[in-house]
Amino acid sequence: MAEVSTFYSVNEAKRPASERRYHDNDKCGPGSEIKLEDRQVGTNGYDRSKDCQKLD
Ligand SMILES: [Zn+2]
Structure with a gap:
Protein backbone atom coordinates (compact mmCIF):
# COMPACT_ATOMS: atom_id res chain seq x y z
CA MET A 1 0.00 0.00 0.00
CA ALA A 2 1.32 3.39 -0.93
CA GLU A 3 1.61 5.86 1.88
CA VAL A 4 -0.42 8.94 1.19
CA SER A 5 -1.25 11.91 3.34
CA THR A 6 -4.74 12.26 4.65
CA PHE A 7 -6.87 14.32 2.35
CA TYR A 8 -10.43 15.41 1.85
CA SER A 9 -12.40 17.18 -0.83
CA VAL A 10 -13.34 20.82 -0.57
CA ASN A 11 -16.75 19.61 -1.76
CA GLU A 12 -17.33 17.63 1.45
CA ALA A 13 -18.48 20.90 2.96
CA LYS A 14 -21.56 20.73 0.70
CA ARG A 48 -12.31 8.21 7.92
CA SER A 49 -14.07 6.90 4.80
CA LYS A 50 -15.48 3.36 4.95
CA ASP A 51 -13.55 2.36 1.83
CA CYS A 52 -10.27 3.48 3.38
CA GLN A 53 -11.08 1.43 6.50
CA LYS A 54 -11.70 -1.67 4.36
CA LEU A 55 -8.35 -1.22 2.61
CA ASP A 56 -6.36 -1.53 5.86
ZN1 LIG B 1 -11.48 6.79 1.34
Missing part, protein backbone atom coordinates in the same frame (compact mmCIF):
# COMPACT_ATOMS: atom_id res chain seq x y z
CA ARG A 15 -22.62 17.42 2.24
CA PRO A 16 -24.46 16.90 5.54
CA ALA A 17 -21.96 17.02 8.39
CA SER A 18 -22.57 13.35 9.25
CA GLU A 19 -21.56 12.27 5.72
CA ARG A 20 -18.27 14.14 5.43
CA ARG A 21 -15.25 11.89 5.20
CA TYR A 22 -11.52 12.07 4.74
CA HIS A 23 -9.30 9.56 2.94
CA ASP A 24 -5.83 8.18 3.49
CA ASN A 25 -5.49 5.47 0.85
CA ASP A 26 -4.81 6.05 -2.84
CA LYS A 27 -6.72 2.84 -3.68
CA CYS A 28 -9.94 4.20 -2.22
CA GLY A 29 -12.55 4.56 -4.97
CA PRO A 30 -14.40 7.62 -3.68
CA GLY A 31 -11.09 9.14 -2.61
CA SER A 32 -9.45 8.65 -5.99
CA GLU A 33 -12.40 10.36 -7.66
CA ILE A 34 -11.61 13.60 -5.90
CA LYS A 35 -9.93 15.91 -8.35
CA LEU A 36 -6.43 16.94 -7.39
CA GLU A 37 -7.40 20.59 -7.38
CA ASP A 38 -10.23 19.82 -4.94
CA ARG A 39 -8.00 17.98 -2.45
CA GLN A 40 -7.04 19.47 0.85
CA VAL A 41 -4.44 17.96 3.18
CA GLY A 42 -5.62 16.70 6.55
CA THR A 43 -8.85 15.38 7.98
CA ASN A 44 -10.69 18.61 8.76
CA GLY A 45 -12.17 16.74 11.73
CA TYR A 46 -14.09 14.34 9.47
CA ASP A 47 -14.43 10.58 9.98
